[in-house]
Amino acid sequence: MLTPESAGGTRPTGMPMITLEKAQQILLEQVSVGETITLKLRKAGQYRLAEAVYCDVDYPPFARSVMDGYAVKASDVAHVPVRLRVAGQVPAGLDSQLVLQSGEAIQINTGAPIPAGADAVVRVEITTLHSDGREVEIGESVPVGKFITERATYAHAGDLVIEAGAVLTPMNMAVAATAGAGEVRVYRKPSVAYLVTGDELVDVDAQPSGAQIRNSNEYLLASLLEAARVDAKSLGVVGDDPAELRKRMESGCAYDVLITTGGISMGAFDYVPRILEELGAELLVHKIAIKPGRPTIFARLPSGTLVFALPGNPMSALVGYELLVRPALSLMQGGDGQPMRLIQAVCEGELSAIRDRQTFIPAVVRVNSEGLWTVGLLSWFGSGDAVGAANANALIHRPAHAEAVKHGDKVSVMLLMHSMDV
Ligand code: AMP
Ligand code: MG
Numbered sequence: 001m002l003t004p005e006s007a008g009g010t011r012p013t014g015m016p017m018i019t020l021e022k023a024q025q026i027l028l029e030q031v032s033v034g035e036t037i038t039l040k041l042r043k044a045g046q047y048r049l050a051e052a053v054y055c056d057v058d059y060p061p062f063a064r065s066v067m068d069g070y071a072v073k074a075s076d077v078a079h080v081p082v083r084l085r086v087a088g089q090v091p092a093g094l095d096s097q098l099v100l101q102s103g104e105a106i107q108i109n110t111g112a113p114i115p116a117g118a119d120a121v122v123r124v125e126i127t128t129l130h131s132d133g134r135e136v137e138i139g140e141s142v143p144v145g146k147f148i149t150e151r152a153t154y155a156h157a158g159d160l161v162i163e164a165g166a167v168l169t170p171m172n173m174a175v176a177a178t179a180g181a182g183e184v185r186v187y188r189k190p191s192v193a194y195l196v197t198g199d200e201l202v203d204v205d206a207q208p209s210g211a212q213i214r215n216s217n218e219y220l221l222a223s224l225l226e227a228a229r230v231d232a233k234s235l236g237v238v239g240d241d242p243a244e245l246r247k248r249m250e251s252g253c254a255y256d257v258l259i260t261t262g263g264i265s266m267g268a269f270d271y272v273p274r275i276l277e278e279l280g281a282e283l284l285v286h287k288i289a290i291k292p293g294r295p296t297i298f299a300r301l302p303s304g305t306l307v308f309a310l311p312g313n314p315m316s317a318l319v320g321y322e323l324l325v326r327p328a329l330s331l332m333q334g335g336d337g338q339p340m341r342l343i344q345a346v347c348e349g350e351l352s353a354i355r356d357r358q359t360f361i362p363a364v365v366r367v368n369s370e371g372l373w374t375v376g377l378l379s380w381f382g383s384g385d386a387v388g389a390a391n392a393n394a395l396i397h398r399p400a401h402a403e404a405v406k407h408g409d410k411v412s413v414m415l416l417m418h419s420m421d422v
Contacts, residue, residue, distance in 0.1 A: 013273050017287035017294070020323060020358055024339055026284050027298065027324055031306065031331040034256065036187045041176055044168050046229050047186035053162040056180035058152035063114040066147040066231035068311060070105035070127060070136055071118035074098045074144045083135050092114055105136050114148055121147035155179070165334050187333040190256040194221045195235035195248055197262040197272065198312060203237070216386050217261040218315050224321055227418035228329050230257075251274055253303035256332065262312030264295045272309045273297060281307060289400065290323065291357040292316035292383035298324055313383035319360045319395065322414065342397055342412040350375035351405035354398045362392035365413055374414050391421040 026306045036050035084105040091094045092111035100117035126139040201215040225232035238248045252258030263272040274298050285298035293316045298307035310320040331337035376391050379389035397412040
């Protein structure tokens with residue numbers, strides 16, 4: 001019989017299995033924040049800010065109307081109905097020199113500056129024009145200040161409006177634009193190379209024959225890394241050939257991060273751990289008490305490249321990515337590296353008790369008619385079953401030694417933000 005040693009395959013690295021918490025602590029210690037760059041705001045969407053954004057003007061820069069209607073003196077409309085003389089019109093964008101006198105109203109649009117002399121706005125809906133538009137009847141009284149946003153209500157010039165470390169979300173892009181931040185200092189996206197290994201793999205366009213299967217992990221990783229908006233490069237597929245694998249993994253040294261899938265278990269042809277050692281990598285984690293994903297490796301090459309060697313089964317690779325790779329990519333870009341943001345959801349199925357490894361189960365979260373999160377189970381046959389995990393947008397998290405779950409019990413759920421059908 002071929003043994004791992006006789007086949008020249010892996011040998012145990014001698015590292016003990018550790019808890020997920022310990023692995024994540026090692027990650028926090030090892031991963032440091034990357035370089036910063038300056039980008040035009042237009043190009044900076046979804047980057048993380050390395051420097052806070054300050055507003056360069058008062059916002060709004062002038063007192064403005066919240067409504068379409070008439071600028072008035074509140075004292076003139078204290079008793080209604082009342083007719084006022086229409087003294088002019090101020091559309092948005094016009095720096096009008098009009099001064100409102102007592103007994104007058106000035107037509108005004110949303111966003112237009114409040115004319116001098118006015119102290120309130122009445123909505124057009126409670127007014128009626130008379131005398132060919134020369135007079136307006138006001139139907140309701142308004143207090144001083146009604147429908148006026150005073151200058152600098154939202155921010156004063158010099159105010160901090162977005163903190164360093166925040167992601168330039170769509171709304172933060174709007175805030176940065178408001179603040180005059182035409183250029184922003186952000187964390188550079190890490191460069192990430194990835195490769196998949198296995199003699200059995202054929203590409204999507206090929207018809208698998210005999211002992212072959214299609215290579216799904218390359219597409220999984222490409223898509224995860226696209227959602228992570230990093231600078232990703234596929235190093236392709238490598239067979240279970242140590243020389244070729246070594247060459248390809250060596251080319252990964254030019255990147256900030258190298259991700260591999262497959263070839264890390266105890267099989268005769270699982271060469272990845274041995275090659276990492278040959279390349280002088282410092283093995284930081286090998287084997288975590290999680291299911292799936294136990295053999296996951298985290299290492300550092302002499303080039304400084306962080307290596308995540310994930311198991312070959314698609315769901316194991318996804319779990320390893322979510323628990324280690326995604327947090328690392330976040331830390332490198334100034335994020336907090338928080339691996340699991342768990343929500344509580346009502347389980348619409350039964351789950352058996354858990355043994356000694358924290359367990360992650362693909363599932364579908366929904367919001368029910370009462371607005372509560374529910375989580376539905378899939379017909380899934382384990383970590384090799386990519387088909388059963390179709391439409392999963394979450395992972396149910398079951399702690400080690402957790403008791404069985406009954407229909408209607410609450411469970412902890414990790415949302416897969418990249419898989420939300422929105
Ligand atoms: P390994 O981690 O190499 O022992 O592989 C574990 C399982 O994952 C095996 O059934 C492999 O055939 C499968 N596998 C490995 N790589 C891939 C891949 N790129 N796409 C789909 N399945 C894979
Ligand atoms: Mg393999």
